[in-house]
Amino acid sequence: MEELYMRNRRLLWGAVILFVVCLAACKKEKPQSLIPDSLAFLQELFNPAYQIDADSIRLMIRxxxxxxxVTPWDSALLAHYREKDEFFWLNDSLVSDKPATQVADSMLFWLGDISRHGINPNLYPVDGIRERLQQIRSLKLQEGKTMNRLLADVEYQLTAAYLSYVCQLKFGFLPSGRRWNDSINRIPLKHCDVTFANAALDSLRANPIAAFHRAQPSSPLYRKMQEELERVNAWGKTDTTDYYRNRxxxxxxxxxxQYALEKGKKYVVANVAAFMLQAINEEMDSxxxxxxxxxSVKNKTPLLSSRIYYMELNPYWNVPQSIIRKEIIPTxxxxxxxxxxxxxxxYDNKTGLQVDPHSIRWxxxxxxxxxxxxxxxxxxxNSLGRIIFRFPNPHSVYLHDTPSRWAFTLKKRAVSHGCVRLQKALDFAFFLLKExxxxxxxxxxxxxxxxxVSEEGKKLSNSATYSELKHYSLEKYIPLFIDYQTVYLSADNNLRYCEDIYKYDSSLLEAMNDLNLKP
Structure with a gap:
């Protein structure tokens, strides 16, 4: 009896393997049963629950x-299983007895390793998928289940988990509503869309192992934080550990x-939390x-993305109404x-004429x-210094020089009305030039x-007819991002921590903790 069982099991495995090989080659014009005629007797030899049909599997997935x-990858998946015959996971590796060669097991490894990104692996149904794979490989169906249903479950869950994985690593795990609290200006960001999801499916189809590797964030800052998280987790549970781990x-x-505005090879990031600006030229590696x-905390610098188009030399400062009311009048x-x-x-707003400030009842x-x-x-x-860099934004903030050099000696430099004062305004002007x-x-x-410093420049300064430069429009705009990062990578390639001056981390940490608490 045991010998007959083993013989039947081998025959069924032969049918399953032939089935998954045929799945890759089948065409829309041949939607018939994928069990070969030569093995048709298996339909009588075994329980009908083990009969396999590709069309039934697709209908179940749909x-x-x-x-x-609810997600962009749902619509991409629906389109795929509606329009194409191929499956991503139902191939001979699914039933192989060599786990190291199995693409499905490789995917489960990456999902289980998501803790390296600070994410709880329970976010993905890894255990459930493993259980279903074991049922397929052992040919032990649960009561009321069919092989078609089991294969459909595995195909759908693996593909959905893959797309969720690559989309979230690429664009973030939190939904838009949990990324910013109501007091924060939102920087426009990219989101996972159908185009990206379809490209991810193409990568999976072409080379699954390469697709998993390509999904990993690769920026130097991210890699450094991953290494740091691993070290911090090894310290054990302490208040210090929590501080660094939360950051x-x-x-x-x-x-x-990902910023919606493309950075290109030359861009500027002003990190409000760190009181630091980095002007980056990737082509020059500088x-x-x-x-x-x-x-200040009372006058927070808004977070934004924009384009620097021009610089103005020796600007006048039109004092904002809020500063006139709150500061100038009391002073x-x-x-x-x-x-x-x-x-x-x-100046009188109606006539435009200059008036004596002493004649006004302020x-x-x-x-x-x-x-x-x-x-x-x-x-x-002048409070704006000798040069200002203007860019479109609804907050009337700019990057500019300042005569108040003392402020750059402070550790906490949240002292302005919202604009960003530059320590090296002249060097920044030179950076913006095309060459x-x-x-x-x-x-x-x-x-x-x-x-x-140049000979030609010295001649200009001595010329009586020389017209002083008042403004300069850039040949090509430079992307600017005013962002908020309490951990960042300094120019000397070291990871730096800074204080949460505007208290923006707390709501984001709460959202991340809620995400990681999901069963």
Whole structure:
């Protein structure tokens, strides 16, 4: 009896293996049963639950997807199983007795190894898939199950898990609503879409092992944080461990997000949390790094992405109404020399004419709109310094020079009204140029009262007919990202931690913890 069972089991395995080989070769015009005629007697020899039909499997998968399609990869999967005959996982490796060669087992390894990314492996149905694979390989169906249902479950769950895995590693695990709290300006980000999902399926079809490797985030910052997380986890459970682990957990998720605006090879990242700016030129493999001053906790610098188009030399400062009401009026009432000392002029908004600030009863405008414009003279002492870099944004913030050099000596440099002050404004101007240009660089220096260095530049500064440079439009815009990262990679390739000055980490950490608590 046992010998007959083993013989029947081998025959069935032969049918299964032939079935999964045939799956790859079958065409739409031949949708008939995939059990070969030579093995048709198996239909009588074995329970009908073991009969295999590719069309039935596809119908089952489509029914799963039709029940509750919620993600971009659901629609990609539905289109695939509706329009194509091929399966991704139902091949001879599925029933192989050599686990090291099995693509399905390789996928399960990557899913189980997701903890390297700070994610709980329970996010994926790894145990359930393994159990179904074991049922297929042992030919032991649970009561009420069929081989078609079991194969459909495995095919669907592996493919859905694969697409979820690659999409989330590429674009982030948290849904949009949990990435930012209501007080944070949202930087436009890319999201997983049908085009990406279809490309991921193409990669899976072409070379599954390469597809798994390609899905891993590869930026130097991300790799460093992964290594750091492994070390931190080895420390054991302490308050110090929690601090560093939480910082890494939050910033690894941030590092998975992708800006909607393409960075290109030359771009700028101002990290508000670190009080640091990096101007990066990947073609030259260079990073210009400098300290910055950002908005105070009361006047937070908005997070945004934009394009720097031009620079303006020796700008005038049109003082915002909020600063006039909240700062200038109270200060003037204590010190009537304020406007003179700060080289500020006052203009009537209706007539446009300059008026004497001493003739205005400022007290009555302290809590409401001020019908006057306050403008600070340019050059020496101007709050914007000698050069400003403008870019479109709805918050009226810019990158600019500053006469207040003392602020760059502070550890915590959240001192501005929201704009970003640059420690090395001249170097930043040179970075923005398409290519080195000695004469143009000297014209910028001259405008900023810095001595020129080239011979041609020296001639310009001595010319009585020389017209000072007032602004310069870039030949090509430079992408700018004002972001918030409490762990970042410094120009010397070291991982740096910084304080959560605006308290943005807490809501993101809560969302990550909620994600990792899912059963």
């Amino acid at each position: 029914s799963y997807l039709n029940e509750n399609p 890494l957990l939050v910033n690894m998720e941030r590092a998975r997000w 990073i210009l790094e400098m300290r910055i001053c950002v908005g 003037y009432r204590r010190d009537t020399t304020y406007f003179t000392r700060n080289r500020m002029k006052v 007290a009555k405008y302290a809590g409401k709109g001020v019908p006057y414009t306050v403008k600070q003279d340019n050059k020496t002492g 080195p240009d000695e004469l143009l660089e000297d014209r910028i220096r001259i405008a900023m009262d810095i001595k020129p």
